[in-house]
Amino acid sequence: MKCQKCAKAATLHITEILGEEQIEELHLCEECAQKYLYEPHQNQAGGKGSSHGEEGDEPSVLNRQCDVCGVKFVDFRNSGRLGCPHDYEVFRDELIPLLENIHGETKHCGKTPRRLPQNKQTQSDLIHLRKQLLQAVTKEAYEEAGRLRDQIRRLEES
Numbered sequence: 001m002k003c004q005k006c007a008k009a010a011t012l013h014i015t016e017i018l019g020e021e022q023i024e025e026l027h028l029c030e031e032c033a034q035k036y037l038y039e040p041h042q043n044q045a046g047g048k049g050s051s052h053g054e055e056g057d058e059p060s061v062l063n064r065q066c067d068v069c070g071v072k073f074v075d076f077r078n079s080g081r082l083g084c085p086h087d088y089e090v091f092r093d094e095l096i097p098l099l100e101n102i103h104g105e106t107k108h109c110g111k112t113p114r115r116l117p118q119n120k121q122t123q124s125d126l127i128h129l130r131k132q133l134l135q136a137v138t139k140e141a142y143e144e145a146g147r148l149r150d151q152i153r154r155l156e157e158s
Contacts, residue, residue: 001101003029027101066090126155
């Protein structure tokens with residue numbers, strides 16, 4: 001996990017309870033944690049530090065909600081679950097740093113199904129052939145449909 005203030009690895013994880021429904025989680029490296037913990041102007045709401053502006057913005061971020069499913073960001077922070085695929089766009093600015101800290105990436109790089117085409121060209125060829133197959137069956141051109149079916153199978157197997 002990366003530090004939220006710099007690019008170093010986070011070694012200290014702080015959860016501050018600011019109010020009944022206000023929770024702030026910090027993931028800091030040793031150096032940034034020292035500054036945060038021992039420089040009072042940065043972690044007190046009345047101070048002149050940089051975190052004062054962030055605290056003023058935080059309630060609006062926490063209360064932002066998805067127009068599709070109605071999930072608020074504070075609900076996501078409390079439960080760890082999003083409500084629908086649109087939430088990734090609605091909460092994009094807040095989710096990207098979280099995903100980078102947790103996974104080290106923002107793109108899924110996991111396994112793919114064995115039958116999934118290996119490159120984009122093969123994938124577009126398959127889509128085109130399937131459309132042709134559908135048209136051939138609709139026209140009742142069964143010999144052409146059989147040829148297209150065999151071609152699709154060969155592409156899927158390779």
